[in-house]
Amino acid sequence: MASLETHFLATLFFAPIGIRRFLCSSSLFLKNPSLFKSKPWYFSNPKWKNLDLYILAVALPLASFAEIFIFSSLSGHSTYRFSFFQQFSSLSLFWVLIVFFVIYDNLDHSLFNETFVFAYAGMAFLVEYSFSGVGVTGLGTVVYELLAHLSLLCAGCCLVLSVKRTAFFAEFFLSFGLVFKGTWLLQAGLCLYTDAFVPTGCKKLELLPRSPDADVHCELEEDGLRGMALVNLLFALHAILITVSSCVIFGVLSSSKKQRCAETSGSLLDQVESDSLLMRPVHEIEME
Template identity: 45%
Template structure:
């Protein structure tokens, strides 16, 4: 799976993307919960606020081409070499989604409906899950990559559900939080597998591109597995706390706007019960 640098790069891709989706989804949901609808990308106005989307459009193909370069130049085992090609294919799938979003928003050409894009994203995450699961192996590296594969499966299931029911806020939360957790776990896996300072006592790196770690005693291996599981629980709790804190801050911000506009809490609740149609909300 590469090195600490590649894991850190994956963190830089996924963590900001997940946090952005959480912020945008929370903000849109709090404006009108009954009329909330998830989107493949939350476009902001003015256009320059979508800079991260343009950055992904440039960096994702560069990352894919670098994987292809390693595929063509790597002289090691065939299984490791083919994994570079698989990772390049997965990255290109996500780049294609970003490209379609850009074409839709800038040229106003609705080639793909939101539901179709979510379905495409679900398939891409499913391919990513299969790739990570195949390269998992055994030991500490296997456990780390199995967790990453499981997170990809959660994101895939969320996208598939959103393709059928885009108003499912729980699925949107699972997708966004899954991206954040996947990003932080990529960073943790890189530190745990490719940095000697984070290896459990009694274990050492065995070489190879998949971060293989060998432990001298069975007890050391079991302790290492327990540490990996404990770290993941810590990451999951951290992402959950971050999500709750973000939801609370955004909710307070929306409440202060309503208060400044002279609308009381009781009036807001009464208005929310009225069933007249509302226009589609856009992010500010």
């Protein structure tokens, strides 16, 4: 993440995926809570509607190659070499995860089942958490530390879902974390890479003449504390706004009788319901 543009592009990926995941999982949960099971990816029918998945499959390798290009241009600086290598590793892990989604139907499900996919996603988020903000100084440390907490939240939710896929609260917080990461990345870009949003008493510094990287430093300790307080306030406002929006959307979905997602109906759900019916005692079915 080296500029406002890259932060904005990351927002365009994270936020829509989180919103789409929340809509689909909530629709599936509201249709029949007792039969809810989280899915690594909620596929649309027909598959060409999964445009975000295929865009990610192409965009992540391009982003990795961009990291290599920047890495080679800054090869004389060991700190930045290490930082870009970390970002490249994190992008590669998530690209492999997207490949899993694309070819999932052709994999051996006895080995690469949904539990494995969730566990792998949790590991990828943990790697991102460990790499987030490395080499960043000044006010950027606070911004990326908060972003790292969101990665840790997503990792924990994925690990919970790998053990218990019926845990809707984990699905909810995973969607919440993805949307929050998207909005906070945009906020981070505005705070660190634009002059208009730099806190009073602080200024943006170019780290290297050849690099778009920048950081925000405050000359006085009082200005630095004020800047950190402002960042924490913005983080809390993002959390409140996303929480309220999620509750409103969930309420609207619960009151609507229309199907909100392709996977809330169709052969897959019918199969699950029929299996559940076969497992119930005969006298219960007769009573109904």
